[in-house]
Amino acid sequence: MKSPFVDHVVLYLTSGKGGDGVVSWRREKFVDKGGPDGGDGGKGGSIIAKGNAQLWTLLDLKYRKFIKAEDGKNGESGKRKGKSGKNEILEVPLGTVIYDADTQETIGEILEDQQEIIIVEGGKGGLGNWHFRSSTNQTPDFAQKGQPAQEKKVILELKVLADVGLVGFPNAGKSTLLSVLTSAKPEIADYPFTTLVPNLGIVKYKDFQSFAIADIPGIIEGAHEGKGLGFQFLRHIERNAVLLFLIPANSDNPLKELQILKNELHQYNQALDFKASLVAISKCDLIGNQDIKKLKKLFPDAVFISAVTQQNIEELKDRLWQLLN
Ligand SMILES: Nc1nc2c(ncn2[C@@H]2O[C@H](COP(=O)(O)OP(=O)(O)OP(=O)(O)O)[C@@H](O)[C@H]2O)c(=O)[nH]1
Numbered sequence: 001m002k003s004p005f006v007d008h009v010v011l012y013l014t015s016g017k018g019g020d021g022v023v024s025w026r027r028e029k030f031v032d033k034g035g036p037d038g039g040d041g042g043k044g045g046s047i048i049a050k051g052n053a054q055l056w057t058l059l060d061l062k063y064r065k066f067i068k069a070e071d072g073k074n075g076e077s078g079k080r081k082g083k084s085g086k087n088e089i090l091e092v093p094l095g096t097v098i099y100d101a102d103t104q105e106t107i108g109e110i111l112e113d114q115q116e117i118i119i120v121e122g123g124k125g126g127l128g129n130w131h132f133r134s135s136t137n138q139t140p141d142f143a144q145k146g147q148p149a150q151e152k153k154v155i156l157e158l159k160v161l162a163d164v165g166l167v168g169f170p171n172a173g174k175s176t177l178l179s180v181l182t183s184a185k186p187e188i189a190d191y192p193f194t195t196l197v198p199n200l201g202i203v204k205y206k207d208f209q210s211f212a213i214a215d216i217p218g219i220i221e222g223a224h225e226g227k228g229l230g231f232q233f234l235r236h237i238e239r240n241a242v243l244l245f246l247i248p249a250n251s252d253n254p255l256k257e258l259q260i261l262k263n264e265l266h267q268y269n270q271a272l273d274f275k276a277s278l279v280a281i282s283k284c285d286l287i288g289n290q291d292i293k294k295l296k297k298l299f300p301d302a303v304f305i306s307a308v309t310q311q312n313i314e315e316l317k318d319r320l321w322q323l324l325n
């Protein structure tokens with residue numbers, strides 16, 4: 001199945017060229033050549049990224065590989081300015097980072113609704129000949145050309161913005177936990193890779209506080225090399241302030257499971273080792289008290305939860321809140 005989630009696009013952008021200024025003369029009776037009245041060229045269109053909180057993927061841009069903004073029109077006689085070229089607005093989800101594909105430099109990052117970043121600026125229009133009139137030259141017969149268009153190859157990359165990122169094997173109960181902590185309604189099922197696209201939810205905490213939590217597709221051994229749904233989703237984790245590792249209580253080898261998860265993150269980006277994190281043992285309703293005791297020895301700092309019975313869900317919120325603040 002092909003996921004509709006697109007979090008990486010390469011675009012070839014061309015701004016509009018500036019319109020040329022023109023050489024023209026005022027028409028007057030009995031005068032062969034009136035004063036200069038050539039207008040300025042219009043500005044070329046720019047290509048601008050704009051934040052849209054309603055969008056969750058870069059899908060719309062995937063099919064627009066080559067984007068060109070309109071050129072500015074040339075100036076006209078009577079000092080009339082040429083029309084500016086229309087800007088091209090690329091609507092992107094919050095958390096979109098824009099890179100120059102050739103230099104790898106970051107051009108900017110869209111973090112707010114309606115925020116705008118000019119990616120390629122349209123060329124300035126040239127000045128018409130009337131600008132060049134002076135005491136020594138009353139009849140300048142030259143005008144300025146508009147600035148040329150600019151081309152840029154850019155990469156747009158989406159990183160989910162969430163305070164807490166849920167990290168776990170497929171089927172660990174990540175989506176179920178999200179549905180218990182927030183009003184999000186992700187798909188939940190008893191098979192791996194139910195979640196194909198990240199889900200975001202807001203956890204209400206105490207009276208008026210809240211934090212965002214992201215449920216991403218399950219991670220398996222080899223994810224950093226592209227196994228499973230691949231490392232495209234590890235990227236999202238980079239933007240989470242706190243990582244919540246979810247290990248099911250009925251796992252065959254819970255310690256190994258945590259170690260594999262941590263290793264995948266480490267292989268992907270070693271900086272992730274230093275991120276604040278918490279371990280939650282999920283599905284605790286599936287095992288008896290004896291087994292819980294054993295697990296507590298293995299994971300002394302973990303929170304033992306069950307999304308089904310809601311056991312320790314409040315404690316989990318408290319612990320996450322402490323880590324976030
Ligand atoms: N008994 C019990 N079952 C649970 C609990 N949490 C989740 N499950 C079950 O575990 C299965 C997987 O749950 P999901 O929430 O879809 O797991 P996931 O981690 O989101 O899985 P992927 O999206 O495939 O990565 C479902 O059948 C859930 O009903 C729990 O606390 N107790």
Ligand SMILES: [Mg+2]
Pocket residue numbers: 174175176187188194195215
């Ligand atoms: Mg899921």
